[in-house]
Amino acid sequence: MIYEVFRQERKGQAFQHAGSIEAPDERFAEWYAREQYGRRGESTALWVVPREAVHEIDDFVDELNRNYHRVDGYPLKEKLKEARERAGTSRAPAGDR
Amino acid sequence: MSEQGRAELLLEIADDELILGWRDSEWTGIAPFLEEDVAFSSIAQNEIGHARALYELAARDLGTTADELAFDRKPDEYRCSRLVELRLPGWEHTIARHYLYEEADAARLEQLKASDDPELAGLAEKIDREEAYHRMHAQMWFDRLQAEPRFVAALDELRPLVDLRDGHGEELTELWEQMTEVRRSQPAGTKW
Numbered sequence: 047m048i049y050e051v052f053r054q055e056r057k058g059q060a061f062q063h064a065g066s067i068e069a070p071d072e073r074f075a076e077w078y079a080r081e082q083y084g085r086r087g088e089s090t091a092l093w094v095v096p097r098e099a100v101h102e103i104d105d106f107v108d109e110l111n112r113n114y115h116r117v118d119g120y121p122l123k124e125k126l127k128e129a130r131e132r133a134g135t136s137r138a139p140a141g142d143r
Numbered sequence: 144m145s146e147q148g149r150a151e152l153l154l155e156i157a158d159d160e161l162i163l164g165w166r167d168s169e170w171t172g173i174a175p176f177l178e179e180d181v182a183f184s185s186i187a188q189n190e191i192g193h194a195r196a197l198y199e200l201a202a203r204d205l206g207t208t209a210d211e212l213a214f215d216r217k218p219d220e221y222r223c224s225r226l227v228e229l230r231l232p233g234w235e236h237t238i239a240r241h242y243l244y245e246e247a248d249a250a251r252l253e254q255l256k257a258s259d260d261p262e263l264a265g266l267a268e269k270i271d272r273e274e275a276y277h278r279m280h281a282q283m284w285f286d287r288l289q290a291e292p293r294f295v296a297a298l299d300e301l302r303p304l305v306d307l308r309d310g311h312g313e314e315l316t317e318l319w320e321q322m323t324e325v326r327r328s329q330p331a332g333t334k335w
Contacts, residue, residue: 067178073283077276078178081185 048097049075051082053089061093072096144260150204151222153263154212155308156251157197158223161213162315163244164190165322166227167237175234186241186277193270200266210335214326218311218319225307228315238284239297245281247305248274 048068052061064083069075072094079094108115130136144152167187174180198209205212226244231237252274255267288294326335 068176069178070287073279074178077280077283078182080276081182082178085185 047071047075049079050095050097050100051079052093052095053083054091055089057090061091064089064092066097146204149260149263150201153197153201153204155222157194157201157212158221159227159244159248160190160197161194162221162223162318163227163240164188164194165318166230167241169230170237182280186280189273189277193273196266196270200262210326214323215331218316221311221315221319222308223311223315224305225312226301226304228311228318229301229304230314230318233293233297235288235291235293236297236301238281238288239294239301241277242281242285243298243301243305245274245278249278 047070048066050066051064053064054061067075067078067082069078075094075096079092083089083092127136164187167183167190171180171184171187174183194213195209198212202209202212224247226240229236229240231240249271252267252271256264256271258264258267326333
């Protein structure tokens with residue numbers, strides 16, 4: 047059985063994936079997780095989860111290219127520049143001021 | 144308890160922990176699977192850490208050092224049990240020894256924790272907090288293997304050795320040679 051281990055570095059912080067371990071059952075998994083991800087004081091808590099309990103989603107349909115949904119895809123800078131030019135308020139480059 | 148008596152008791156436990164830690168560490172790199180390799184190596188390290196703490200206390204009573212007690216005695220001066228000195232290349236035997244040792248060690252630690260000697264009781268408390276995890280580990284393996292005839296046979300074979308402390312076998316001498324080889328390569332009194 048493969049178990050995924052998540053660890054929390056400090057109280058209140060989000061848990062992050064630490065790695066995976068192979069173990070014959072839950073008790074062994076917990077023991078091994080403690081040993082591999084908690085022994086050096088590097089974690090305040092661990093989550094030990096059987097791999098099949100983790101539901102993975104990796105399909106994100108975007109047929110219509112709605113790039114405004116994405117953090118990287120909406121070219122605001124260009125659009126702002128065009129709008130300023132139209133309005134005649136385009137600013138000089140920052141370096142000249 | 145006299146200082147001498149206390150030192151003897153401490154040496155008995157320290158020798159058990161040192162020799163068992165050494166034997167268990169022989170699985171580092173070749174345990175049945177990676178996670179167990181890490182786990183068992185860590186247990187071995189803990190046992191040697193316990194030995195160090197126990198030797199340090201004994202060394203104070205005897206006016207010597209932990210290193211001298213651990214490495215400068217002759218094999219026949221060690222007070223460890225016959226159980227811990229054996230070289231056991233089979234995993235079923237190793238786990239059987241681990242289980243038997245933890246069982247016996249738990250009883251011994253319970254007695255020490257109840258001692259009127261605060262140093263002894265305090266050290267036993269500390270060690271016991273780590274041993275609790277070793278016991279958990281031994282119990283998990285016991286539960287998994289208890290129906291395996293090879294494991295049952297190993298338990299039967301090793302159980303009588305737990306309390307045998309008079310005399311040692313050839314295997315302790317071999318282990319001692321290995322264990323003290325580096326230290327003996329330098330003149331006595333070398334600072335490490």
